[in-house]
Amino acid sequence: RKGGPQLGREGPGGKGPGEGKKNVRTIKWQAKDPNGDKLIFSVWIKGVNEKNWRLLKEKLEESSYKLDSTALPDGWYHVKVVATDERSNPEGMAKAVEKISDPFLVDNSQPRISELKVEPLPQGDGVRITFKASDPTSILKSASYSLDNKEWQVMFPDDQLFDSKEESFTITLKGLSPGEHTISVKVVDIAGNISSIRKAFSR
Incomplete structure (x- = not known):
């Protein structure tokens, strides 16, 4: 089967319009499928010096996710977004693609x-x-x-x-x-x- 998900990234941003919490970051991405298949997404996070990714959210249909960083220790992180067309294809024929953000800083500590x-x-x-x-x-x-x-x-x-x-x-x-x-x-x-x-x- 030709084609498959195509994923672009914008990465974690700061506080967005209407968001009442200082430590809420909006993660946005762009995605399309040449075959017109329905895409779903999962969002993962890990520290820059860590090996294992931790799942934040799966089966997302929107191309954005709001990350509340208040529960994260201070430090530098990557976010990974995985897009798949599994809902539009039989088992074994689905395709997936992923993108990893640039490092971003989480700092919840006061001077x-x-x-x-x-x-x-x-x-x-x-x-x-x-x-x-x-x-x-x-x-x-x-x-x-x-x-x-x-x-x-x-x-x-x-x-x-x-x-x-x-x-x-x-x-x-x-x-x-x-x-x-x-x-x-x-x-x-x-x-x-x-x-x-x-x-x-x-x-």
Whole structure:
């Protein structure tokens, strides 16, 4: 029998329109059969360093699948889609084809903020605030701070680049009035996970 399923891939995407959960990825693919046979699909997943595929869903008729990654450990994964025309052909004559996605990252862990310190400047009415941020899986993407619950201000690492999983930060604030103040800092990784911390201090 000539022909058989033909399968193209788009791969796992991020959060799609109308999806209420941050960690839902929409896996899409394109499929056709030259004979016009009805196709069904199965979706599999494995870590990039694993040998065995794990079945996520079988007997799918749609060419997409929503993967909730909250139950997956952080790391890099492949998804495999298998298309078959078994519903349109006698047993033993069905054909199947599969495609494997590029690696994609699952990161459900929040960044960690540590060593938040507030020190008075040697002279004047200001303070120097320092802290460190790290993430076990992803590169850090952005950071910001808020003084006394005011508008968040964008800040950059000490080396001026968000290019690693660990960064150090320094904020210099001047012109503070005497009394108690609060500083809040917030860090976001490339997967969209957010951490924040708040500290009170007096000048």
